Amino acid sequence: MADLRTTLAGIRSPNPFWLASAPPTDKEYNVRRAFEAGWGGVVWKTLGEDPPVVNVSSRYGAVNYNGTRMAGLNNIELISDRPLATNLAEIRSVKRDYPDRAVVVSLMVPCQEESWKAILPLVEDTGADGIELNFGCPHGMSERNMGSAVGQVPEYVEMVTRWCKQYTRMPVIVKLTPNITNILVPARAARRGGADAVxxxxxxxSIVGVDLDAMAPMPVVGGLGTHGGYCGPAVKPIALRMLGDVARDPEMAGLPISGIGGISSWRDAAEFLAMGATGLQVCTAAMHYGFKIVEDMIDGLSNWMDEKGYASLDALRGQALPRYVHWNQLNLKFKTIARIDQDACIKCGLCHIACEDTSHQAIAKIRAGDERRYEVIDEECVGCNxxxxxCPVDDCITMTPQPVDGMQTWTEHPNNPMRGQLTNAG
Amino acid sequence: MDQTPDIAATRLPGDVLARNFADAHPPLTANQAIIEAERCYFCHDAPCIEACPTGIDIPSFIHKIASGNLRGSARTILESNILGGSCARVCPTEILCEGKCVRNTQDARPIQIGALQRHATDWQMAHGGQPFARAAATGRRVAVVGAGPAGLACAHRLAMHGHDVDVYDARPKAGGLNEYGVAAYKLADDFAQREIDFLLEIGGIVLHPDHCLGRDITVPSLREDHDAVVLTLGHAGVRSPGLAGQDLAGVVSAVDFIATLRASPTKADVPVGRRVVVIGGGNTAVDAAVQARRLGADEVTMVYRRGADHMSATTVEQEWAQTNGVTIRHWAAPTDIRGADGSVTGVAFTQGAPGADGRPVYDGLSFTVAADMVLLAVGQVFVADPLEGSGVSLAGGRILVDGAGRTTVPGVYAGGDCTPGPDLTVSAVRDGRDIAEQIHADLMSHPPLQKA
Structure with missing residues (x-):
C-alpha cells in the first residue's frame, strides 16, 4: 500500500485530499461528515469580520455538456455568512475530535493590519492547523477591496502575508487567484511575504451562461445576474498549467503547493501531484456526488501508485515537471502519424470528416459497395492527433511516433529570424 | 379431436384488454430522449441514412433532439418521410437504420433511432401545424387510388407542389395497412387517423372513401378527369393455403382478424379461440398470434414451414411473440385442417427439416396441434382484377413500372406493395414521395391536359 500521508507546510493529514474552502466546509455538521467519509483535511469556509456577510438566494450556475452535469460550476456565494464566534467554536470542536485531520481556516478581512492582527489569535486559539489567505474570491468581496482585489496586486499579497506571518505562529498558505496575467507574479509576492505554501x-x-427566457446571466437572482467564480472539471486544464508554472519556477523552489481546480478522480489527483502539488483540494466533485467519492480517490490513487511503484507521495511529486518545457524546447524533427486499427474501426467516419473539413485531408474515405474504409494518407498526416x-473507439486510432533524425528546436531552426537570440521566454 | 369448439369474446376484463392493447412501447421521456440522442456519434456518411428507404438524415434529426430543436428535428424527418410518425412505430428498424448503426459494432447497442424519431414527430403532432407550406396552385389534378402509406405520401408531396389531389380508397377509412393491417398496440391511440389529419393539413387533398377501383371508378375514368393517376393499391387479397378443411368454422384469415381488432375500440367484442394455431411466419402472423394471446387465448402456436432465419418476421418480432407467450414451431407444413361438426378442432402438420439446399424436406412424421381457431397468414397478394381493360401491364403478378414509377399507360404511375420490391411501409412511403416528384416534373414540363 502506497503511503498517502501528506505534510504540507508542516500540516499533516492521512491523505492529500482536503476539501477546499467552500460550502462543504461551512459548518461543523458538514465537516464531521467529511471526516467520517475519509477526507484528509478541510479548509474551513472563509471567515471574515462580524457582522457577517449576507448571501443571495440562487447561488450556482452550471455548464452541462452532452449529458454530463456540472462539467463546470459557477458560484456567486460570498464567504461564511455565520457569526465569527459560531465558526470559531465549531472549528475548535471539530479539531479536538479529529486531531489527525488537517483543519485549516480560510480568512478574508479588510486589507488593514489591525484587522488581520485581531482575527489571527482568535483562529490560533481554536487549535486549527493553519490558515489560508483568500486572495481569490472574484465576486462580491473583490468589490469591497478584498479577495481577488488583493490577490491581483502583488504588493498587497506580500504585505498581508507578512502581517500574518508576524501575528501568528500558524503556517500561512496563500491562495492565488487565476484572474491575473502571470501567476508567477503573485506567487513570488507570497513567497517574499513569507508564505509557508501557496x-x-x-x-x-465567469458568466456561466445566459438564461434566454429571463434574458439574464445565470444564476438569475430576482431577474438579474452577476459574474461569479468558475470551477469544476472544466477548469482543470487552466489549473494544471498554472500549477506547473509555479512548480517549475526556480524562485518558487521548495515552497509547497496545494493544488486545486477540478480534481474529480484519483487520476486527476495523480496528475496534479505529478505536476508538483504536495497537497490537493477538492470541492465541485464533492458538491456533485457527496463526500463518499473520496473513498475511490484514496483507493484509486493508492492502487495506481502501487502499480507504478511509487511508495509515497514524495516519490510521485513533480515527476512530470522536468518534461514540462517551453514550446521552443520541443523537437521539431519529431513526427507521429495516425494509425487506424481497421478491426476496431466502427466506420463512423468522424476521423475522415474532421481531417477533411478542418485539418489536412489526410484520411481517405474508401467505398466498395456497402463497405466503408478509412485510411490514413501518411504523406499528408502532420500528426495533429x-x-x-x-474517434469514439478507445485505441482504434493511435499516434505512432516515427524514427527521429536528431534534434532541432525552434531556437535552432533556420526559419527562425531570431535564431540564437531567443531565451526560454520565447 | 374430441375438443369442443371454443371461440368467445371478452375472455379478459375490460381493464386488462385496455392494458394489453395500449401502446406496446411507450414513448421516451424528454430526458431519455436527450440521453439517447447524445449517444449518437453524428457519423459522417452515416450507414443508417443509407439503410432507410426514405433516406432520412438520421444523424441530423438526432442531433437536433440533443440540442433541443425538436421543431427542426421533426421537419428533418418529415421532409423525407411524411409518415415518419407511423414508420417510427412500425418499421423493422432492427433490419434497417438501427441494424446499420455503427454502435452495433462497438457495444452491440444501436441508437434507438425509431424511438427518437417517434419523440420528434410526436412533438410535431402535439404542437400541431404543418412544417410545410403548399406551393401556389398549379391547376393540375392528380388521382391517387389507395389511401395507404404510398398513396398518402404521394398525395402530400403532390399537394406540397400545388397540385390538387383526389385520393380514393375502397375502405371507409384512409390509412391502408396502418389503419387495418397492423397490430393495435403498434399504432395505439388512433395514431393512424391522427397522422392522416396532420398530413391533410397541407391542403389540396380530398379523400374519397368507399370508392372501389373497378366498381365505382376505373383507371380510364380517372384519367379523363385528372392530369395523372397513381395506383397505390397495396395487397387486396390473401394467399390461400389450399388445405382441406380451410372452410371450417373457426378458420379465419389473419388479415381479417387484425382488421376486426383495429376496428374495435374496446376489443371486448372480438372473438378468439382458447387454443389458436397461426400458420405463417411473417409480421402478420406475429401480429395475429400476439393479439390472440392478448385477447385471452390460452395457447397460441405459430407454425412455419421453414426455420427462424427464413421467417419474414424479424428476430425482434419473433422474440416479441415468444415473450408474449406464443409458441413458435419451425419446419412444419400443414397438411389439413381437422374439424368436427363443421368447426375446426386442430391442424395436422408434417414435420420437416432443412434439406441440403435449405429447402424443407418432409420425412413423413406428422403431428397435430389441437385448435379451436386457426389464423391463416401465409401471405398477401396483389389483386389485379380492377385493372382489367386499363392497359396497365403486370410483371410477376404486380404492376410493371419503370424506374420512375411509370406504368405502361401514359399518365398512370404505380408504387408501394402493388409494384415489385420489398413490402415495407417505409418503402411504400418512399415510392409515393418519389412518384409525386416524378409526376410534378412530368406535369410541369407539359402544358395542362385539355379536358374532354
Missing amino acids: SLINTIQ LCAHV
Whole structure:
C-alpha cells in the first residue's frame, strides 16, 4: 500500500485530499461528515469580520455538456455568512475530535493590519492547523477591496502575508487567484511575504451562461445576474498549467503547493501531484456526488501508485515537471502519424470528416459497395492527433511516433529570424 | 379431436384488454430522449441514412433532439418521410437504420433511432401545424387510388407542389395497412387517423372513401378527369393455403382478424379461440398470434414451414411473440385442417427439416396441434382484377413500372406493395414521395391536359 500521508507546510493529514474552502466546509455538521467519509483535511469556509456577510438566494450556475452535469460550476456565494464566534467554536470542536485531520481556516478581512492582527489569535486559539489567505474570491468581496482585489496586486499579497506571518505562529498558505496575467507574479509576492505554501487556483471569473427566457446571466437572482467564480472539471486544464508554472519556477523552489481546480478522480489527483502539488483540494466533485467519492480517490490513487511503484507521495511529486518545457524546447524533427486499427474501426467516419473539413485531408474515405474504409494518407498526416481525439473507439486510432533524425528546436531552426537570440521566454 | 369448439369474446376484463392493447412501447421521456440522442456519434456518411428507404438524415434529426430543436428535428424527418410518425412505430428498424448503426459494432447497442424519431414527430403532432407550406396552385389534378402509406405520401408531396389531389380508397377509412393491417398496440391511440389529419393539413387533398377501383371508378375514368393517376393499391387479397378443411368454422384469415381488432375500440367484442394455431411466419402472423394471446387465448402456436432465419418476421418480432407467450414451431407444413361438426378442432402438420439446399424436406412424421381457431397468414397478394381493360401491364403478378414509377399507360404511375420490391411501409412511403416528384416534373414540363 502506497503511503498517502501528506505534510504540507508542516500540516499533516492521512491523505492529500482536503476539501477546499467552500460550502462543504461551512459548518461543523458538514465537516464531521467529511471526516467520517475519509477526507484528509478541510479548509474551513472563509471567515471574515462580524457582522457577517449576507448571501443571495440562487447561488450556482452550471455548464452541462452532452449529458454530463456540472462539467463546470459557477458560484456567486460570498464567504461564511455565520457569526465569527459560531465558526470559531465549531472549528475548535471539530479539531479536538479529529486531531489527525488537517483543519485549516480560510480568512478574508479588510486589507488593514489591525484587522488581520485581531482575527489571527482568535483562529490560533481554536487549535486549527493553519490558515489560508483568500486572495481569490472574484465576486462580491473583490468589490469591497478584498479577495481577488488583493490577490491581483502583488504588493498587497506580500504585505498581508507578512502581517500574518508576524501575528501568528500558524503556517500561512496563500491562495492565488487565476484572474491575473502571470501567476508567477503573485506567487513570488507570497513567497517574499513569507508564505509557508501557496494554493491554486481559486475560481475563475465567469458568466456561466445566459438564461434566454429571463434574458439574464445565470444564476438569475430576482431577474438579474452577476459574474461569479468558475470551477469544476472544466477548469482543470487552466489549473494544471498554472500549477506547473509555479512548480517549475526556480524562485518558487521548495515552497509547497496545494493544488486545486477540478480534481474529480484519483487520476486527476495523480496528475496534479505529478505536476508538483504536495497537497490537493477538492470541492465541485464533492458538491456533485457527496463526500463518499473520496473513498475511490484514496483507493484509486493508492492502487495506481502501487502499480507504478511509487511508495509515497514524495516519490510521485513533480515527476512530470522536468518534461514540462517551453514550446521552443520541443523537437521539431519529431513526427507521429495516425494509425487506424481497421478491426476496431466502427466506420463512423468522424476521423475522415474532421481531417477533411478542418485539418489536412489526410484520411481517405474508401467505398466498395456497402463497405466503408478509412485510411490514413501518411504523406499528408502532420500528426495533429485530431482524428484520435474524435474517434469514439478507445485505441482504434493511435499516434505512432516515427524514427527521429536528431534534434532541432525552434531556437535552432533556420526559419527562425531570431535564431540564437531567443531565451526560454520565447 | 374430441375438443369442443371454443371461440368467445371478452375472455379478459375490460381493464386488462385496455392494458394489453395500449401502446406496446411507450414513448421516451424528454430526458431519455436527450440521453439517447447524445449517444449518437453524428457519423459522417452515416450507414443508417443509407439503410432507410426514405433516406432520412438520421444523424441530423438526432442531433437536433440533443440540442433541443425538436421543431427542426421533426421537419428533418418529415421532409423525407411524411409518415415518419407511423414508420417510427412500425418499421423493422432492427433490419434497417438501427441494424446499420455503427454502435452495433462497438457495444452491440444501436441508437434507438425509431424511438427518437417517434419523440420528434410526436412533438410535431402535439404542437400541431404543418412544417410545410403548399406551393401556389398549379391547376393540375392528380388521382391517387389507395389511401395507404404510398398513396398518402404521394398525395402530400403532390399537394406540397400545388397540385390538387383526389385520393380514393375502397375502405371507409384512409390509412391502408396502418389503419387495418397492423397490430393495435403498434399504432395505439388512433395514431393512424391522427397522422392522416396532420398530413391533410397541407391542403389540396380530398379523400374519397368507399370508392372501389373497378366498381365505382376505373383507371380510364380517372384519367379523363385528372392530369395523372397513381395506383397505390397495396395487397387486396390473401394467399390461400389450399388445405382441406380451410372452410371450417373457426378458420379465419389473419388479415381479417387484425382488421376486426383495429376496428374495435374496446376489443371486448372480438372473438378468439382458447387454443389458436397461426400458420405463417411473417409480421402478420406475429401480429395475429400476439393479439390472440392478448385477447385471452390460452395457447397460441405459430407454425412455419421453414426455420427462424427464413421467417419474414424479424428476430425482434419473433422474440416479441415468444415473450408474449406464443409458441413458435419451425419446419412444419400443414397438411389439413381437422374439424368436427363443421368447426375446426386442430391442424395436422408434417414435420420437416432443412434439406441440403435449405429447402424443407418432409420425412413423413406428422403431428397435430389441437385448435379451436386457426389464423391463416401465409401471405398477401396483389389483386389485379380492377385493372382489367386499363392497359396497365403486370410483371410477376404486380404492376410493371419503370424506374420512375411509370406504368405502361401514359399518365398512370404505380408504387408501394402493388409494384415489385420489398413490402415495407417505409418503402411504400418512399415510392409515393418519389412518384409525386416524378409526376410534378412530368406535369410541369407539359402544358395542362385539355379536358374532354
